[in-house]
Structures are given as C-alpha cells and as structure tokens.
Amino acid sequence: MSLTDKISAKLVPVAAKLNGQRHLTAIRDSFIVTMPLIMAASVFILLNALLFSNAAVNKIIDLSKLADLATMTNNATLGILAILVAYNIGINLATWYEANGNINSKAFTPNHAGGLSVCLMFLMMPIQTTVTLTSGKTAAVTGIYSQDLTSSSGLFLAMFAGILGTEIFVRLSKVEKLRIKMPDSVPPAVASTFNSLIPEVLVIIMVAIPIYLIKAFTGMSIPDIITIVIQTPLKGLVLSGVGMIVIQFISDTLWVFGLHGSSILSPITVAPQLESIQENMQAFAAHKTIPNIVNAPFLGSYGMLGGGGCVLALLIAIFLVSKRKEQKDIAKLAIGPSLFNIAEPVMFGLPVVMNPIFMIPTAIIPSINLSLAYMLTKIGILGKMVAISPWITPPVLQTWISTAGNIPATVFTILLLIMDILIYIPFVIASNKVNQSED
Structure with missing residues (x-):
C-alpha cells in the first residue's frame, strides 16, 4: 500500500464522519441559505460608499438621500x-x-x-x-x-x-x-x-x-x-494569519483526498469570517479604518483561483507544457467551470484527487498565496476586503469587487496566478514523464 493510500485510509473515514455529523450539517446548510442576502447587502454598501456617500459624485449629482437605501438593506x-x-x-x-x-x-x-x-x-x-x-x-x-x-x-x-x-x-x-x-x-x-x-x-x-x-x-x-x-x-x-494558513492547509489536504474541505470546516470558520467582513463593510460605509484582513472574500480572492487548490493555474500549465492529449482534452473541458471557481471537473477528471504528483502543489499553493497576501495586506500595500462577491465570480474580478476596486490587490492577484502556473509546471512535466514510463 502506497503512502497516499495509507493516509487516505486514515483521513477519509474521519472527515466523512465529520461531514455527515448532524449538528455540523445543520449549521453549514443554514449558512448557505443566507448567502444571497449577504451579497445583496454587499452590493448596496458598495453603492453607498462609491456613489451615494461619495463627495466627488455628489458634487456632480446629489445622491446623498439614497444612502438610506444601504442602511435599510443592511438592517434587513x-x-x-x-x-x-x-x-x-x-x-x-x-x-x-x-x-x-x-x-x-x-x-x-x-x-x-x-x-x-x-x-x-x-x-x-x-x-x-x-x-x-x-x-x-x-x-x-x-x-x-x-x-x-x-x-x-x-x-x-x-x-x-x-x-x-x-x-x-x-x-x-x-x-x-x-x-x-x-x-x-x-x-x-x-x-x-x-x-x-x-x-x-x-x-x-x-x-x-x-x-x-x-x-x-x-x-x-x-x-x-x-x-x-x-x-x-x-x-x-480563524482570523489570525497562522490560524488561517493551518485551516486552509487542512481544507486543501481534504480536497486532494476527494473531500470538500471548505464545506467540512465551514461550521467553525463561517461565523467568524462573516463577522469579520460585516465589520469591514460597516467601517467602509462609514469611511472609517478597515479593521480585519482575514474573511471569506480574502480567502476566495487569493486562495481559490479557479476553485480549491487554485486549479486554474494547473489548467493553464497543462496547456503550456503538457504533451499528453488526454490531459489537454480534460483541461479544455474543465477550463470553463474553473473560470467560475468550480474545481470538481479537474479535481476528479484529471484527476487531482488521489494523484501523488498533483496532490502536493494543490495542497500547498493556496497557503502560499494567502501567506503572501496576508503579509502585503498587513503592511498596507494591498487593500482590505470590504464587500462580498458571489463565489462564482472569476478570479481577479473577484478581488477587484471585494476590495472596491483596489488596483494593487487586483494586480497582485494576477501575479499570484502567474506564480501558481510556474509552480505547477514542473509537476505537469513530471506527470508526463510518469505516464510515458507507464506506456
């Protein structure tokens, strides 16, 4: 039995049991129901900050009376x-x-x-x-x-x-x-x-x-x-730099064993993350200092480029260097969903799950991305997240929306994607060599 199989035999039953635990499932599903309402609030808070309460805009056309729309929506x-x-x-x-x-x-x-x-x-x-x-x-x-x-x-x-x-x-x-x-x-x-x-x-x-x-x-x-x-x-x-990396690594490790890590961990992560982004949204609407770095939009914008494991970079790496027709065929099918952060086609189609070569970068790349993003946000180079965009919002655009148009953060997301591609390339080449030796 390989090391991967041994780890899977120990990890999968425990994670599967947690995923089906009645209290955790009830909490997770309750959070999912509220997502449309949270996004609606995010839209109006952005409109309030960028238009209704924006002094420059109000010099051209007075929209200040519409600020109550954001307050009403937030309350509801x-x-x-x-x-x-x-x-x-x-x-x-x-x-x-x-x-x-x-x-x-x-x-x-x-x-x-x-x-x-x-x-x-x-x-x-x-x-x-x-x-x-x-x-x-x-x-x-x-x-x-x-x-x-x-x-x-x-x-x-x-x-x-x-x-x-x-x-x-x-x-x-x-x-x-x-x-x-x-x-x-x-x-x-x-x-x-x-x-x-x-x-x-x-x-x-x-x-x-x-x-x-x-x-x-x-x-x-x-x-x-x-x-x-x-x-x-x-x-x-959950909201500390170290805690964020540990939780993200656990989540992605579960992913490469075929388990939806973020869904399994959501009962303990969603509540603090929602509180964090709400505090940011309220501070942004009031033109105050944004208090928090870590929240759901932060994780999504930097740690899920194309879905779990930042697999959009893997697909691009396959297009660039893979010589295997079957890999490119799967990449063609998976690139569309991945642009909207849906990772399942490549996770189970390539596959990444239980694949000794692709499991390694898929488990560690999101943590690397988040570590860099956290440090740069901490020192003030990148803007903090002040809105929630739908999770299917394409990478880069998601960052732009979540940071209310912060250019450094948007450009940094592009640089992360390039870095992730470069990290994935050696593993794609290695997978080609393994397949050739098997042939």
Whole structure:
C-alpha cells in the first residue's frame, strides 16, 4: 500500500464522519441559505460608499438621500442574519431527525423547531440593552434587542440556541404522554401544533430558569459567556494569519483526498469570517479604518483561483507544457467551470484527487498565496476586503469587487496566478514523464 493510500485510509473515514455529523450539517446548510442576502447587502454598501456617500459624485449629482437605501438593506439582511440562522438550524436539525426515523413525522413539524430556536435565542439575550442616543449619551433600555446580537456578531448565540432547543424539543416530542391527541378530522397543521404544545412550553421553561439563575448569581448573560468561552478564542484562531494558513492547509489536504474541505470546516470558520467582513463593510460605509484582513472574500480572492487548490493555474500549465492529449482534452473541458471557481471537473477528471504528483502543489499553493497576501495586506500595500462577491465570480474580478476596486490587490492577484502556473509546471512535466514510463 502506497503512502497516499495509507493516509487516505486514515483521513477519509474521519472527515466523512465529520461531514455527515448532524449538528455540523445543520449549521453549514443554514449558512448557505443566507448567502444571497449577504451579497445583496454587499452590493448596496458598495453603492453607498462609491456613489451615494461619495463627495466627488455628489458634487456632480446629489445622491446623498439614497444612502438610506444601504442602511435599510443592511438592517434587513445582515442585521437579522443570526435570527435566520437560528431558525434554519432548528429546521435542518429537526428534519435530520425526521428523515432518519428518530421521530414520528405525523406528530412533528420541523417548523416548530425553527420557531422555538428563535424564541430561545431571544430568551438568552439581556433584558436591558445599552444604547447610544443622538445626543451622544448612553442609556439602558428594555424591550429593544441590540443588532450586535441579531447580526453576524450573534451567530454563535444562534447556533447554541438552535442546537440546544431542537435537541431537547425532539426528545420531549417522542414522549407519547406529552402529546395532545386530536381527532383525525383535524387538519394536520393544527394537530402537529397541539402535539408540539407541551414539549415547546417545557423547553422554554427548562431553558429560561437556568438563564435566570446564571444572571442572578453571576451577573452575566448567555451572550457574555459565549463570547468569553467560545467566540473570542475561535475568532482569534480563524482570523489570525497562522490560524488561517493551518485551516486552509487542512481544507486543501481534504480536497486532494476527494473531500470538500471548505464545506467540512465551514461550521467553525463561517461565523467568524462573516463577522469579520460585516465589520469591514460597516467601517467602509462609514469611511472609517478597515479593521480585519482575514474573511471569506480574502480567502476566495487569493486562495481559490479557479476553485480549491487554485486549479486554474494547473489548467493553464497543462496547456503550456503538457504533451499528453488526454490531459489537454480534460483541461479544455474543465477550463470553463474553473473560470467560475468550480474545481470538481479537474479535481476528479484529471484527476487531482488521489494523484501523488498533483496532490502536493494543490495542497500547498493556496497557503502560499494567502501567506503572501496576508503579509502585503498587513503592511498596507494591498487593500482590505470590504464587500462580498458571489463565489462564482472569476478570479481577479473577484478581488477587484471585494476590495472596491483596489488596483494593487487586483494586480497582485494576477501575479499570484502567474506564480501558481510556474509552480505547477514542473509537476505537469513530471506527470508526463510518469505516464510515458507507464506506456
């Protein structure tokens, strides 16, 4: 057995198990649902910064009144992101239990789990919120929930509420004695509501009492505890230069063994990255200093040129130096999807997956790119990411959009692509020699 086979035998089962884990799957799928809303917010924030609130533009034509469009859009998308995630986690997790036969579907509706998740999320929030008045003074108010907890900053709270509430709810829903049985003539929607009534009430009571006691004896809210125990350490790992490289290398290593690394790791990476880009977008809209380097657009713009493993460079290298007809034929088929960051055709068609020669550069090139980009951004040569473009946006154009037209960052992406091609070329030549010896 080769070294590749030995590593695969150890790695693949573990990664596959993680990829199918019900809580991680529920979280990952909940984030995917929110992507269109995040992109919509990004578009309006860009328009606000470049047009509506741009002094030079407003000298020609006054668009300043349209700035409220960006605020409205932000409040309706990023501002409620955590609420949407909590709801979808509840639905996704409950659906998993229903699909796997863990609960009687006739007496259960996943929508109840989604609504309960949102309820618990707000139950965990502080009763009083400190707000800043227009006069500049601060005041403690009740009946108002901070957008810090309903936006991307509250994603960890949303995940905790969604998973905790649904797990308890599902278990209580299995207890026959807790169901209020209705006649068969009653519509299913009404019957499922009555079946869920007692379990939902019990879940709220079981969660509300400990929250009250924790606040009474420690003075801390659940969001305070989550920030200290989970959010701050995880954010420090995911958004640091070293943490970013380690996570990216793991992701690409999973890729070359046939597993979608970024999808598997998304439950731990997406929340900090969303918070990071939202902070950047808000700072950009307010014409303030951009705070964060690492986020999803940064990884996509520099570490996914053509998809996982920066395979667009591999395809170009094949066109330049490969003498194998089958490689060029596959490259012709894969170049179109790769221009839109879809790597599967080349990953499984060439293949790169389980290929001892191509696995090496595919696993390390994205980390090299991100290391260089991080250092140059850190010292101020490259602009930071301030918008989210669709992941299928072609390389270079994605950088230009995500940095709001930063020329150094855009040019640097082109240079990275050239460097990646040069790195791939020796491996393409080596693959030709191996194939010739086999012939």
